[in-house]
Amino acid sequence: MMKNGFGSLIIASFILVGGTSAYPDDSGEQAATTASNRWLQLVDKGQYSQSWNQASQYFKNHVKRAQWQAQVSAARSPFGKVIERKLRSTNPATSLPGAPDGNYVVIQYDTAFEKKNAAVETVTPMKEANGEWRVSGYFIK
Numbered sequence: 001m002m003k004n005g006f007g008s009l010i011i012a013s014f015i016l017v018g019g020t021s022a023y024p025d026d027s028g029e030q031a032a033t034t035a036s037n038r039w040l041q042l043v044d045k046g047q048y049s050q051s052w053n054q055a056s057q058y059f060k061n062h063v064k065r066a067q068w069q070a071q072v073s074a075a076r077s078p079f080g081k082v083i084e085r086k087l088r089s090t091n092p093a094t095s096l097p098g099a100p101d102g103n104y105v106v107i108q109y110d111t112a113f114e115k116k117n118a119a120v121e122t123v124t125p126m127k128e129a130n131g132e133w134r135v136s137g138y139f140i141k
Helices: 027-044 049-054 055-061 063-081
Strands: 010-013 083-094 105-112 118-127 131-141
Touching: 027 049, 027 083, 027 105, 027 118, 027 131, 049 131, 055 131, 063 118, 063 131, 105 131
Parallel strands: none
Antiparallel strands: 010 131, 083 105, 105 118, 118 131
C-alpha cells in the first residue's frame, strides 16, 4: 500500500499483542534476529526473488513471488539504499492476530535510507516445523 510515493508495505504482517518472553534464554530471539538480518540483506541488495525463497512457507502461501517482487520494489525503491539500521526491539510471541499459533519474534529496526532519514521496519520471523527461523512478515513505515 503506497501513499504519496512513500508509504507502508504490509506483507503477511502481524500486530504483536502482549509481551512476555516465550524464550527465557533469549536463544529464540537471537536465532530469529540472525534470520531477519540475513533476509534483510537480500532485500537491501534488491534480491527480492531470493528473499521470497528464504521466507517462511506461511509467507509463500500468502504472497506469490511476482506479487512480492512488485510490492517490495515499489515500497523500497523510493527510499534509496540503506544508510544505517539499528535494532529497536525484539518481542517474542506465540499468538498473533490473523496468524496460526506458533513461535514468532516481532523485530523492529530504526532504519535510515538515502531518501528517507527515519523509517521503522518490522520483520516477523517464525520458527518453522524443521526448527529454522524464516521471515513471515515485513512492514515498513
